[in-house]
Amino acid sequence: MKNLSLKICLGIAALLASVGSGFALPDCPSDPSVSWHNCVGTYTDEIGKYVGEWQNNKRKGQATMTYPNGDKYVGEYRDNKRNGQGTFTFANGEKYVGEYKDDNRNGQGTYTYASGDKYVGEFKDGKLNGYAIQYSSDGSILRLRTHNQNRTVAARAIADMKTFGHLS
Numbered sequence: 001m002k003n004l005s006l007k008i009c010l011g012i013a014a015l016l017a018s019v020g021s022g023f024a025l026p027d028c029p030s031d032p033s034v035s036w037h038n039c040v041g042t043y044t045d046e047i048g049k050y051v052g053e054w055q056n057n058k059r060k061g062q063a064t065m066t067y068p069n070g071d072k073y074v075g076e077y078r079d080n081k082r083n084g085q086g087t088f089t090f091a092n093g094e095k096y097v098g099e100y101k102d103d104n105r106n107g108q109g110t111y112t113y114a115s116g117d118k119y120v121g122e123f124k125d126g127k128l129n130g131y132a133i134q135y136s137s138d139g140s141i142l143r144l145r146t147h148n149q150n151r152t153v154a155a156r157a158i159a160d161m162k163t164f165g166h167l168s
Contacts, residue, residue, distance in 0.1 A: 025053060027041065028041025028054055037054065037055060039054050040052065040053055048067040048068060049066045050063055051064045052064060052065075062076060063077050073087070074086065076100070081102050082100040083101055085098070085099060086098075092114055094111070094112060096110070096111045096112075097109060104125050105126050106123055111128075116136075117135065117136055117137055118134070119134055120135065121147070130147060131146055132146075133145075
């Protein structure tokens with residue numbers, strides 16, 4: 001009985017150990033003239049260094065793109081463009097964490113300035129669009145804003161809202 005239990009445990013352990021490796025993509029061919037399909041590879045050009053997944057010779061899946069100026073994007077790609085969740089860290093210390101569509105900030109996101117102040121809200125075509133909350137570096141709310149393609153339509157400072165009884 002001990003022998004059977006040991007064999008079952010070893011069999012389960014071997015099965016679990018092999019599960020992760022079954023889903024890993026192979027390395028892309030070292031010859032860039034060969035089609036890169038369903039593989040992981042590194043490609044460097046004048047735009048920057050891309051390390052990530054490829055499908056049908058296009059960037060697709062999880063990747064890291066490092067630009068010559070020090071900017072860096074870590075996130076999802078589809079059809080050679082940033083699409084899905086991602087983090088773009090600028091060389092100047094600013095950062096965007098959120099959704100992308102066709103290389104633009106699109107959907108929910110947080111843009112943090114080097115000072116620590118940040119906007120949390122909706123983006124469309126790379127610009128603030130819809131509701132956003134502006135936070136100071138200490139985490140306190142500074143303003144509630146409504147944007148239309150990066151133009152402020154309405155804004156209320158929290159101090160004003162307290163004065164007029166909108167917040168307690």
